[in-house]
């Protein structure tokens with residue numbers, strides 16, 4: 001009976017899978033190339049300012065996910081941020097539908113799940129092997145083992161890893177997966193010298209170009225001491241300027257955001273380039289399992305749906321398949 005698993009990726013899908021397997025007695029090893037856990041549920045500190053610069057909030061539709069969120073809310077790592085997000089046309093849109101945030105920031109859930117797991121961060125897997133089970137070899141030459149393997153990176157990165165490892169997928173699977181595309185997204189993080197003009201609860205869903213979203217992490221409660229603004233660019237702008245210098249990207253986005261920044265001056269900024277922000281055409285099932293010599297499961301938001309909830313449900317489905 002299979003009872004050990006290697007999970008590549010400590011984003012929400014990988015951690016939900018790992019947590020569920022370990023709770024059922026499996027030996028689980030999680031590896032992530034990032035310095036911390038959370039993947040695209042990301043938080044960054046710049047000179048005392050704190051930014052959620054990936055996922056901004058999440059919603060709950062599925063009853064299974066709702067039970068997890070209820071538990072997380074009880075222990076104080078998530079809370080309702082608002083019941084509606086303003087748009088430039090409608091500044092007080094209360095639709096009664098809860099948008100949840102991590103407390104104190106979006107990485108809280110990932111940190112909580114990871115706290116009981118064996119997670120190796122700053123560990124980029126560059127090769128996979130099937131020997132007596134799966135082996136994952138890191139850039140630094142460390143070897144990790146498990147009888148089953150769950151791959152949760154964005155699909156193009158998982159496919160590249162398999163190709164570099166000379167592991168062939170059935171051709172129909174390879175074609176289907178290689179057609180999954182993602183939108184890119186710039187996250188511009190800006191520290192201001194005074195409060196912004198972004199309306200309560202500290203976000204504006206602009207959904208346009210060049211800006212899709214602008215949020216005030218101080219109003220949100222993420223950055224208590226500094227005004228920390230996250231600006232997400234639209235997909236077209238990001239695509240067009242993806243390789244441009246950060247200064248050029250920042251100037252264009254700051255200019256487009258001036259109505260919401262008021263008379264504040266920029267103290268410091270950083271640009272983060274999300275090459276794989278959200279999948280455009282997710283796979284129709286919550287995970288994809290292929291039994292090569294040993295079980296291989298693809299999971300992540302490209303399977304469960306292009307958001308936090310989808311990633312969580314995909315991780316749960318991956319674990320269920322093995323259990």
Ligand SMILES: Cc1cc2nc3c(=O)[nH]c(=O)nc-3n(C[C@H](O)[C@H](O)[C@H](O)COP(=O)(O)OP(=O)(O)OC[C@H]3O[C@@H](n4cnc5c(N)ncnc54)[C@H](O)[C@@H]3O)c2cc1C
Pocket residue numbers: 008009010011012013014031032033034038039040041053054055056057058059123124125126152153154157161185187232274276277278299300301302305306307308309311
């Ligand atoms: C800018 C932005 C805004 C978003 N806004 C929202 C929102 O408001 N609401 C919402 O619900 N969703 C939002 N999302 C989407 C949401 O963040 C994702 O759907 C979800 O976090 C994906 O989780 P995941 O586990 O599938 O993938 P990820 O979180 O990407 O996890 C995959 C992990 O794999 C790791 N990895 C990759 N390759 C390797 C390797 N070779 N070796 C080791 N580790 C590797 C990565 O470091 C990463 O941590 C947003 C995403 C972005 C980028």
